[in-house]
Amino acid sequence: MKIKFLSIVAIAALMTSCSGDKPKADVKETTPVKKEVKQEAPAKTEVVSTASFMDDKGVGPITSIELGELDTALAGKGKAAYKSNGCISCHKISKRFVGPALKGVTQRRSPEWIMNMILDPEGMVANNEAARQLLAEYSAPMANQNVSEEDARAILEYFRTKN
Numbered sequence: 630m631k632i633k634f635l636s637i638v639a640i641a642a643l644m645t646s647c648s649g650d651k652p653k654a655d656v657k658e659t660t661p662v663k664k665e666v667k668q669e670a671p672a673k674t675e676v677v678s679t680a681s682f683m684d685d686k687g688v689g690p691i692t693s694i695e696l697g698e699l700d701t702a703l704a705g706k707g708k709a710a711y712k713s714n715g716c717i718s719c720h721k722i723s724k725r726f727v728g729p730a731l732k733g734v735t736q737r738r739s740p741e742w743i744m745n746m747i748l749d750p751e752g753m754v755a756n757n758e759a760a761r762q763l764l765a766e767y768s769a770p771m772a773n774q775n776v777s778e779e780d781a782r783a784i785l786e787y788f789r790t791k792n
């Protein structure tokens with residue numbers, strides 16, 4: 630009798646251990662999470678909108694600039710003008726300082742926008758949304774350094790070497 634009883638207990642134990650497998654089926658049901666991750670693909674629309682930074686020419690005296698091949702002589706002049714016009718008191722190329730790091734600036738702003746920012750920073754923060762956002766982020770206004778258009782163009786060329 631005792632043996633029979635024990636084997637019934639053993640069978641019951643086996644059965645409960647079998648039913649213990651059930652939660653595994655639930656694990657499968659969580660796989661749809663992967664599908665949700667895939668649906669995040671519309672981030673592509675953001676990429677499209679960053680491409681349109683080239684359409685934002687800012688507000689100021691410069692309305693159209695044609696960039697050719699990199700002009701290294703002009704970039705050299707720009708490097709000197711960047712120093713002599715006092716940009717270095719607020720900017721570093723690779724690090725945030727009073728103003729943003731200027732590395733890669735030609736990859737996020739159009740040539741016209743950059744020159745307008747140099748030539749008329751007050752007009753830019755007053756009338757251009759991107760400049761206004763920068764001011765909000767840096768909470769210090771960029772100073773007008775009374776840069777000549779020629780120097781501003783050379784500084785733009787210098788920035789093209791800093792991508």
Ligand code: HEC
Nearest residue numbers: 714715716719727728729747763764767769770771772774
């Ligand atoms: C008094 C400090 C100061 C000086 C001097 C200064 N800047 Fe700025 N600059 C800033 C700040 C701060 C910003 C961020 C925008 C703002 O707050 O108005 C900025 C923004 C910029 C931007 C836009 C950067 C981006 O990420 O889009 C460029 C380009 C720029 N400056 C170039 C220059 C050049 C070139 C000179 C020299 C002719 C110069 N700055 C002089 C403080 C300065």
